[in-house]
Amino acid sequence: MADDLTALSTHYQQILERLGEDPQREGLANTPLRAAKAMQFLTKGYQQTLEELVNGAIFESSMDEMIVVQDIELYSLCEHHMLPFIGKCHIAYIPKGKVLGLSKLARIVDMYARRLQIQENLTREIAEAVEQVTDASGVAVVIEAQHMCMMMRGVEKQNSLMKTSMMLGSFRSSQATRNEFLTLIHRR
Numbered sequence: 001m002a003d004d005l006t007a008l009s010t011h012y013q014q015i016l017e018r019l020g021e022d023p024q025r026e027g028l029a030n031t032p033l034r035a036a037k038a039m040q041f042l043t044k045g046y047q048q049t050l051e052e053l054v055n056g057a058i059f060e061s062s063m064d065e066m067i068v069v070q071d072i073e074l075y076s077l078c079e080h081h082m083l084p085f086i087g088k089c090h091i092a093y094i095p096k097g098k099v100l101g102l103s104k105l106a107r108i109v110d111m112y113a114r115r116l117q118i119q120e121n122l123t124r125e126i127a128e129a130v131e132q133v134t135d136a137s138g139v140a141v142v143i144e145a146q147h148m149c150m151m152m153r154g155v156e157k158q159n160s161l162m163k164t165s166m167m168l169g170s171f172r173s174s175q176a177t178r179n180e181f182l183t184l185i186h187r188r
Contacts, residue, residue, distance in 0.1 A: 008036035042077055045114030053111055054133050057101030066177070068092040069105050070185045076113040076122060078149055085119060085162075087145025089126065090185040093136040094170055094177070100134050108133075119145055119164050127166035138170030140181045 012032035016023040023032060070090040078085055089109045093100075112125045127141040142165045150160050170177050 005033075005036050005040065008039060009033045012036055041114075042075075043114055043116065045111045048111045048114075050108070050111070050129050050133065053107050054100070054104055057104050058098050058133060059101070060097060061095060061099040062097075063095050063099055066092050066094050066180060066184075067099065068181065068184050069102065072106050072109045074109050074113040074122075074143070074145070076119075076145075077116050078147060079116040079118060081149040081153070082116065083148040083152065085145045085147040085149075087143055087161075090140075090142045091126065091130060092138075092140040092171070092181045092184070093130055093134055094138045096135055096137050098134060100130070104133075105130065119143055119147075119162055123164040123166045127168050131168050136169065138172070138174075138177060139166075139168045140171040140178065141166045142182075142185060 009032040012035040013023045016028060016032065021028060023029070068090070069092075070088070072089040072091065074087055074089050076085050077083065091105050091109075108129050109126055112122055112129065117125070123141050123143045126143075127139050130136065130141070131139045142163065144161055144163045146161055150156075151158055167178055171181060172178075
C-alpha cells in the first residue's frame with residue numbers, strides 16, 4: 001500500500017508540473033501526497049468484497065413485506081472524467097426468510113460507489129449485490145445524482161439530475177410492487 005501511495009503521489013506531482021504548476025510552491029508542497037491519499041480513499045471499494053462487508057449480518061425473519069431504505073447518500077467518481085457525482089440511493093427488497101442488517105445496505109452502496117464507474121452500472125451492481133446476499137424475491141434500486149462532469153465542464157448545466165433504476169424479481173414482474181416502491185420513496 002505504501003508503494004502504491006508513493007507511485008500515486010509521484011504521478012500527481014507530474015500532473016501538476018504538466019499543468020504548468022510548481023509542485024514545490026507553498027500551497028502545493030504536499031498536494032501530491034494529499035491527492036494520492038484522497039484518491040485511495042475515494043476508490044477504496046476496490047479493496048473490499050461483498051462477503052467481508054456483510055460479515056454474516058443476515059438474520060432469519062418471517063418478514064415478507066417490502067423493506068425500503070431511502071436517501072442513502074453516495075459519492076462516486078465517473079469513469080469517463082474521474083469527476084464526482086453526488087446523490088442518494090433508495091433500496092427496497094422483499095425478503096424470503098432472511099433480512100440484512102440495516103447498516104449493511106449503506107455499506108454496500110459505499111463499496112460500489114467508491115469505484116470508478118457510470119451511474120447506470122452502479123445502480124445495477126447495488127441491486128445485484130442486495131439480491132445475492134438476501135436471496136430476496138425482489139430488489140429495487142433508484143439512484144438520483146448530480147454529475148460534476150456535466151455541471152463543471154461540457155454543457156455546464158447546473159440543475160441537471162440523473163435518475164437510474166434497476167428492478168429485479170417481483171419489482172420487475174409486478175407493476176403494483178414497482179408502483180408501491182416508487183410511491184414510498186417519493187413521499188415526505
